[in-house]
Amino acid sequence: MTKYTWRWATLCLVLLIPRTGLPCDSIEMLDAWIREPPPLVTVAAGYFTLKNTGSETAVIERIKSACCAEVAMHKVIAIGDQMRMTPMLNLTVLPGKTVSFTTGSAHLMLIAPTTPLRRGQIVELDFICSDGDSLRTSFDVVYSQ
Amino acid sequence: MHTKIIISVVVLCAAFAGGIYLTSKDQSRSSTNILGLLWPDPPTLSSFSLNDSNGNAVTERDLQGRWTLVFFGFSNCPDICPTTLATLNQVYEQLQSVENIFEKIQVLFVSVDPERDNNQNLQTYVDYFNSAFIGATADDERIKHFAGQFGVAYFKVKIPGPAGYSMDHTASVLLVDPQLRFVGIFSQPHEATDITARLVKIISFVEDAG
Numbered sequence: 230m231t232k233y234t235w236r237w238a239t240l241c242l243v244l245l246i247p248r249t250g251l252p253c254d255s256i257e258m259l260d261a262w263i264r265e266p267p268p269l270v271t272v273a274a275g276y277f278t279l280k281n282t283g284s285e286t287a288v289i290e291r292i293k294s295a296c297c298a299e300v301a302m303h304k305v306i307a308i309g310d311q312m313r314m315t316p317m318l319n320l321t322v323l324p325g326k327t328v329s330f331t332t333g334s335a336h337l338m339l340i341a342p343t344t345p346l347r348r349g350q351i352v353e354l355d356f357i358c359s360d361g362d363s364l365r366t367s368f369d370v371v372y373s374q
Numbered sequence: 375m376h377t378k379i380i381i382s383v384v385v386l387c388a389a390f391a392g393g394i395y396l397t398s399k400d401q402s403r404s405s406t407n408i409l410g411l412l413w414p415d416p417p418t419l420s421s422f423s424l425n426d427s428n429g430n431a432v433t434e435r436d437l438q439g440r441w442t443l444v445f446f447g448f449s450n451c452p453d454i455c456p457t458t459l460a461t462l463n464q465v466y467e468q469l470q471s472v473e474n475i476f477e478k479i480q481v482l483f484v485s486v487d488p489e490r491d492n493n494q495n496l497q498t499y500v501d502y503f504n505s506a507f508i509g510a511t512a513d514d515e516r517i518k519h520f521a522g523q524f525g526v527a528y529f530k531v532k533i534p535g536p537a538g539y540s541m542d543h544t545a546s547v548l549l550v551d552p553q554l555r556f557v558g559i560f561s562q563p564h565e566a567t568d569i570t571a572r573l574v575k576i577i578s579f580v581e582d583a584g
Contacts, residue, residue, distance in 0.1 A: 264456060267449070267502035269495040272537060274452035299535045305453060310526065310561065312454050312545045316533055332457045333545075333563060339452075340537050374460045 253362035255283020256322075260329075261368045263339065265348045273346050275300075275337035275354070275368055278329040281322040288359035289320040296352045298341035305333055314338075319359075348372040408575045413583070416555040422520040424484060424510040427497030432482070432510040437550050440480050441577060443560075444548040446521060446528060448487035448541045449499040457564070458545065459483065459503040464566035465573065466504055472570075475577055478552070484520065485511040486528040487541050524548050524556055549573070551580055 257280040266273040281287040292300040302317040317335070322328050330336050337354070339346070346352065350370040355363045424432040443462060447455035462481050469476045483500050485491035488511045491499070500509035511517065521528060528543040547569070549558030558576045560569050 264452075266452070267456070267499045269498050270449050272450050272452045274456075299537075301535055301537075303453075307545070307562070308542075310544045310546055311529075311542050312562075313531065313542045314451075314453070314533070314540045316535075332453055336453045338537065340535060373456075374464060 253287070253356070253358035253360065253364045255281055255285065255324075256287050256289075256356070256358070256364055257282055258356075258364065258366045261354075261366050262373075263337075263346060263352060263368045263370045264373045265370050266342075266346055268345075271341050273339045273342065273370075274332075275339055275352075276330045276332065277337075277366070277368070278327060279320070279322055280327045281324055284324050286324060287322045289322075289356050290359050291319075291357045292337060292354050293357065294339075294352065294354045296342055296344075296346070296354070297339045298343075299339075300354060301338045301340065302330075302335070303338045304335040346370050408572060408579060410549075410558050410560050410572050411576050411579065412557050412559060413579070416551075416557045417523070419523050419550060419554045419556060422523065423516055424512040424520060425493065426508060426510050427493040427500075429493060432508065434554055436508075437482075437552075437554055439478075439552045441475075441478050441552060441573075442550040443479070443481045443573075444484065444524070444550060445481070446484050446486050446526060446543050448485050448543070449491050449495060450487065450537070451541065451543075454543075454545050456503075458547065459500075459507070461564045461566050461569065462507070462547065463504045465570050466506070468566060468570040469573070472574055475574060478577075481507040483507055483509050484517065485509065486517055486521070486543050487511075488513060488517065549576065551577075555580075 259278040259280065261277040263273050263275040292302065294300050302320055303314050304317055306313045306315055320328065348370050352368045352370060353365055354368055355365050357363050419434055421434050426432050445458055445462065466479065466481065469479055485496055491511055496509040496511060500507045526544040528541055530539050531542055532539050545562045547560040548556060551557045557580050
């Protein structure tokens, strides 16, 4: 075998090895739920807790789902008494840290659902990490009081 | 002799108890130490005009004689508005067991997004939380006039994506008394039991103060 053949063989082996320790693999999702929107309302908020159990910083670049036209990450900023909803470019979670999207702080904004979101449904959302890997998470649609 | 002593003790006790009662009553009158109470000299609302879901006018006359919890928001608000309206529903339910107050309470939700909140979807939205709640809106000028009386503002803010825009607005719940005075404000964070307790205290205080 030539030198180049060995190199190609090595590269192929590396690509075949299961990817472990990458940011998306080290993410643990907890308490994932969506607030059931009132009838005729075309946006809904999703909440979750994300735990980075790995040794690298986890970066969620975006979220996609067949459920809606778009899923965006929004944080809520209080400016005095005013509440402002601001899009987040990404979500960065340091190793060993936990981040929670909760009412009044941050939420996923599910825009224009393809079918009405009703309590009892389960919606699958794919969290896309910076390395292109993705993590599918089930969100329960909940009637929240 | 015994009778005189007993009468004297009773009179002294009565005087003591009366003194305590009057002192506490006086303290409650002068106390403004209730979080959220705007006292003394609360501003009085002037005339305003909004429309409910049936197109009927909602004016200052609809607030006279009732205690009104006012909340500004919009139906496409995914987080703060549904959370607050759900909390107000809990407050409403908790007040059902409070004698002489529940009958006087009403909740007015004012949409600051008349472009998307037409009458039909506004009432459907409000009914989802409590069918006794009143949903109202108006053109921008009339909403601004009404909101301005509470010193609150709202802004249309463009956001990327299909939602197009959002509305910045106050997250506070505002309290208007039966004489149209803006007497209370419940700021974030909202917790139903806390709001109910303070609301009852404020109503009691204001009714007592006159």
